[in-house]
Amino acid sequence: MILFDRVSFCYNEKETSFILKGVSFSLQKGIINGLIGKNGCGKSTLARLIVGLLKPTEGEIQFKEENEDPNAYYFSGMIFQNPDNQIVGTTIGDDIAFGLENLNLPTENIEQLVVKAASLFGFEKMLDMPVSKLSGGQKQMLCIASVLALEPSWIVFDEPTSHLDPWARIEFWNIINYLVDNSNIGIIVISQLPEDIIHFGHISVLNEGCIIFNDSYDVFASLNQPPEGIDFPENIKLQRLLNN
Amino acid sequence: MDERLNKSKLRLLNPITKGILCIIYILMISFFCKNWLVAFNLNLFLILICFYAKEETIELLVSLKKIWFLLLIVGLFQGFVGSSFNIFSCLNAIFKVMGIFLTASLYTRISTQNELLYFWEICFRPLKLFGFSSNELALTMVIAIRFLPVFMNEIERIRIAQIARGAKMKKNMIASAINFMPLLIPVLTQAIMRSEELADAMEVRGYVPNRPRGRYKTYKLNKYDYYSFFIMGIILSLIIYKYIHN
Incomplete structure (x- = not known):
């Protein structure tokens, strides 16, 4: 579990306007945790705090898990919005191996883990293929494979579907559901697209640096009005029209 | 291939x-x-x-x-x-x-x-004597090579956008050099933005400068x-x- 305890954050200590203002909520494993909100509400800052790229100005983030070392730097991985901006290697194999090389593992272990991660996405026979030949969807899958190779405890996806076509989005959500059902990896998905909401098991809505909604999808779907700054997805709207 | x-x-x-x-x-x-x-x-x-x-x-x-x-x-x-x-x-x-x-x-x-x-x-490797890390230099080169096609696509995209907005791209050598100048600023801005996100992605995947790294391929x-x-x-x-x- 990840517990945010009155976490505040501002980029400049002299500034009085905080990006996050005393945020308190928790994230659980076994479901897709969705963080939604409009542009500039602090979603990406929150993601960077989870993976340790930023430190809270006030408050604390607790990682409550058994047999886990929260200080390990591969505790949580992150997939960014644009796959093109996070691929380091020139070939599929090199990119998957990048994080493992950083852990200073022996070559044999790196090779095994690369093949294991690549086989999850059907890349095992394409390890020497240049990444420039991959489609947008394949690049996103490669980014996920590269992070999965590190076997992290949590993965944060920062607007992962914004660069994908509709077919690649379906494939993406299938993989996320597979990870939730078949692994012990905690999943956090940050989005500003209403259609992504239907995939979330737990929804946290951010608005101007504050959590204004934090509950399950069912509770969200039963609200009379959507929380400020976001809209209901089309399926909820259609259900309501049919009920009326 | x-x-x-x-x-x-x-x-x-x-x-x-x-x-x-x-x-x-x-x-x-x-x-x-x-x-x-x-x-x-x-x-x-x-x-x-x-x-x-x-x-x-x-x-x-x-x-x-x-x-x-x-x-x-x-x-x-x-x-x-x-x-x-x-x-x-x-x-x-x-x-x-x-x-x-x-x-x-x-x-x-x-x-x-x-x-x-x-x-x-x-x-x-001999550059280590002068304080340069051969690993980092090589990694910088990998990243430069990796991003070449990305920037070529970026230049093409901006060029087409400028043509669509009425810019005239002439084909002779001097004119093309002059035409390239307006493309430089948006491409450089994009490069800086990309580099920030790439640095974050590398850090999240455990990259720490000057720390010993393993090797995926040995020859x-x-x-x-x-x-x-x-x-x-x-x-x-x-x-x-x-x-x-x-």
């Missing part, structure tokens, strides 16, 4: 062997060819090696079209050194430039980017490396013998 990769014995060579042989061959062509026949024979040997190794020899020769103007200029300049035009000096200069170009082209054809970087990393010397060094030794000895006794 994979089929060709499996067939070619040159591609099976260790990256260090490829790099060293390439450097020796270029130095040999540059400094030990006193007459055009030696330079011609070295070119011929290179072509025969390509053919034997089932590399795309015709394609390699066709790539010489890119430097025909340079060959012409170098040949003419060298030919007119002295009182009258010397066809042999002209041919010698042309074959020397051709040889250097073909050797470098073949080297980049038979090496993957990782192999090139592995060799560069080893070449940069060992095989029998073809020893054969190559042996053949190169013979050629080098012959060329030096010819150079001294000429």
Whole structure:
């Protein structure tokens, strides 16, 4: 579990306007945790705090898990919005191996883990293929494979579907559901697209640096009005029209 | 590509062997060819090696079209050194430039980017004495190579956007250079934004500068490396013998 305890954050200590203002909520494993909100509400800052790229100005983030070392730097991985901006290697194999090389593992272990991660996405026979030949969807899958190779405890996806076509989005959500059902990896998905909401098991809505909604999808779907700054997805709207 | 990769014995060579042989061959062509026949024979040997190794020899020769103007200029300049035009000096200069170009082209054809970087990393190691990290230099090069197609696409996208908004892109050399200037600022801005996100992505995946890193691929010397060094030794000895006794 990840517990945010009155976490505040501002980029400049002299500034009085905080990006996050005393945020308190928790994230659980076994479901897709969705963080939604409009542009500039602090979603990406929150993601960077989870993976340790930023430190809270006030408050604390607790990682409550058994047999886990929260200080390990591969505790949580992150997939960014644009796959093109996070691929380091020139070939599929090199990119998957990048994080493992950083852990200073022996070559044999790196090779095994690369093949294991690549086989999850059907890349095992394409390890020497240049990444420039991959489609947008394949690049996103490669980014996920590269992070999965590190076997992290949590993965944060920062607007992962914004660069994908509709077919690649379906494939993406299938993989996320597979990870939730078949692994012990905690999943956090940050989005500003209403259609992504239907995939979330737990929804946290951010608005101007504050959590204004934090509950399950069912509770969200039963609200009379959507929380400020976001809209209901089309399926909820259609259900309501049919009920009326 | 994979089929060709499996067939070619040159591609099976260790990256260090490829790099060293390439450097020796270029130095040999540059400094030990006193007459055009030696330079011609070295070119011929290179072509025969390509053919034997089932590399795309015709394609390699066709790539010489890119430097025909340079060959012409170098040949003419060298030919007119002295009182009258010397066809042999002209041919010698042309074959020397051709040889250097073909050797470098073949080297980049038979090496993957990782192999090139592995060799560069080893070449940069002496820089550690001056405080430079060879690992970081090599990684910077990987990233630069990795992002080349991304930036080419970016330039094309911005260029098309500017044409769509009425910009006129002329085809002559000076006009294209002038037209390139308005593309630079948006491309540089994008590059800075991308670099920030890439730095975050690298940090999240555990990259810490100057920390020891593992290696995904290791390269060992095989029998073809020893054969190559042996053949190169013979050629080098012959060329030096010819150079001294000429």
